[in-house]
Amino acid sequence: SITPESIEALKKSDVNSAIVLAFNPGDPSVAGREKVLTEGGVAGQAKSMIGIAEECGITRPILDTAATPLGLGSGGSFREILACKAIHGLPTGGAYHNMTVSWTWLKRWRKSVLASQYEGKDVLLEQMAHHHFGGMEGIRQTAWAAPDIGCNIMAMTLGADLIMFGPIENCEGIATAAAFSDIVLAEARRELGGDLGEGVTKHPLLSLV
Known part of the structure; x- marks a missing residue:
């Protein structure tokens, strides 16, 4: 959610990038998360989060699928990655390590x-x-570390563009996990007739294999 004061402050600022959160405390399903992004009327927020972002001049949004704890709709956090990219065509990701942090x-x-x-x-x-x-x-x-890194590999495999991996001390683990995921996905793309993209000269597949 976002307060009216924060909305006004954003409107008057030159900020054009923001993380748009798809958190629905009452419905962690993909449909529930999409309702937050596109319809609104959730948790006291009348407008949709994407609508508010556009109203505030956000032209470079990143959709956050809202990582929810195991047992409270965690699966929707991952399914929403595919939904966001298919429906909205926007960069998508989240702080999936929070699932491990909240695993009592x-x-x-x-x-x-x-x-x-x-x-x-x-x-x-x-x-x-x-x-x-x-x-x-x-x-x-x-x-x-196994689930803390594993949850991020799951997200990257599903196409997540943004991984908020937690404390900076996690950097070594997430760096190798991200490289591993990028290499596997790039090789899978090759099998389907794709490549790394025009002009790409820096990629784990080119330097770490």
């Missing part, structure tokens, strides 16, 4: 239950420590 079960399991599963299993812990730097802490971090 994972946070509790990682903090207390995970370590208890290795009690009395010294040989197993030693073997795992060879693959996860830092011993138990490394194992904990891997359990967290």
Whole structure:
């Protein structure tokens, strides 16, 4: 949502780029998210978010599919990527790492239950420590990083243009994940008769393979 004061401030500014959020607290389905973007009348916001953006002079919007927690419509966050690009033809993405951050079960399991599963299993812990730097802490971090990075790979595979990956400390993981996704998608495009695009000289497929 956006307040009337913020709308007026945007109108008077020279800002022409904005992230337009498709968050519908009452309906996390694709239809619900599209209602926020195109119809309005959701959560006290009478106008549609795309309509407000246009009214404010936003000519370069990026649609944010609104990452919602697991169990509360997370699937719609990903399906909306395809819907936004097909319906609106605009750059689309989101902060999908928030799904991991809000996963209560994972946070509790990682903090207390995970370590208890290795009690009395010294040989197993030693073997795992060879693959996860830092011993138990490394194992904990891997359990967290897998869905934290994985959710972004899912989004990129579906065509997301914008990935808000969270704290800057996540940069190394998301960099390799993005390169991996770009290479796979580029190779898939080749099989369909496509290429990287005219004039493209910098791409993971050209420099990292």
